[in-house]
Amino acid sequence: GLLGDSTLIARSLGSVKWFLVAAPAYLKKRGRPRSPDDLKKHDCLLFGVGIENAGLRLENAVQAAQIALSARLMVSDMDVLHAVATAGQGIALLPSFRCLDELRAHRLERVLPDWNAPSTPMHVMYPSTRHVSPKVKTFVDHLQERMTPPPWELGPAP
Numbered sequence: 001g002l003l004g005d006s007t008l009i010a011r012s013l014g015s016v017k018w019f020l021v022a023a024p025a026y027l028k029k030r031g032r033p034r035s036p037d038d039l040k041k042h043d044c045l046l047f048g049v050g051i052e053n054a055g056l057r058l059e060n061a062v063q064a065a066q067i068a069l070s071a072r073l074m075v076s077d078m079d080v081l082h083a084v085a086t087a088g089q090g091i092a093l094l095p096s097f098r099c100l101d102e103l104r105a106h107r108l109e110r111v112l113p114d115w116n117a118p119s120t121p122m123h124v125m126y127p128s129t130r131h132v133s134p135k136v137k138t139f140v141d142h143l144q145e146r147m148t149p150p151p152w153e154l155g156p157a158p
Contacts (some may be wrong), residue, residue, distance in 0.1 A: 008125040009132075011140055013147040015119040017096040020058075020111040021103065023088035033091070033112055036065040043072035043090030047081050056093065058115040065115070093117055097150070122147075 026043075033039050036058045046069065056067045072090050075081050078098060085092035086102060091111050102108040124143050126136050 006125070007128050009128050010123040010125045011144060013122045013124055013143060014150045015121050016150075017119050018093050018117040019096055019099055019103070020091055020093055020115070020117075021085055021099050021108040022091045022111050023086055023107065024109055025088040026090060027109060027111070029088075036067050036112060036115055039067055039069060039091065039112075044069045045081055045084050045090040045092040046071040046074045047078060047093070048074055048076065056117065058112070058117055060115050095120070122150075 020039075030042060033042060036056075039056070056069055058065050058067065073084060075084070078095070081092050082094060082098050082102075084090070085094065085099075086107055099108055103110065124140050126132065126140065
């Protein structure tokens with residue numbers, strides 16, 4: 001995520017894209033939203049803790065929208081959110097690395113594909129010391145090499 005002031009060294013590994021997704025069965029039963037405002041009429045499945053009315057920021061090529069949503073379900077475990085969305089219980093905002101396989105297999109579908117939530121920066125962090133151990137340096141270099149581009153973004157987009 002976003003970094004604050006820290007005594008840690010942060011090296012970028014890229015960013016994570018987020019997709020609004022739902023199971024085909026949910027979309028068949030409830031219909032497909034046509035605009036961000038339509039999400040208010042749907043069962044939204046959200047990631048977070050202790051937020052009754054969550055805000056969702058979406059952007060397209062020409063405008064941005066801030067939508068206040070009332071969650072049907074709010075969870076603090078991304079695997080649970082993924083499972084509930086795949087089971088057809090609503091629309092979820094999932095990180096690309098967590099839903100690309102299901103999108104390619106048509107177990108999930110993009111909702112409002114022209115609208116995107118802001119990407120989240122991803123970093124590897126390690127203590128700021130005068131001498132970084134060779135093992136840490138090797139590991140960080142390996143991560144940066146393997147994550148450029150992020151492996152979940154390789155191949156055709158769904």
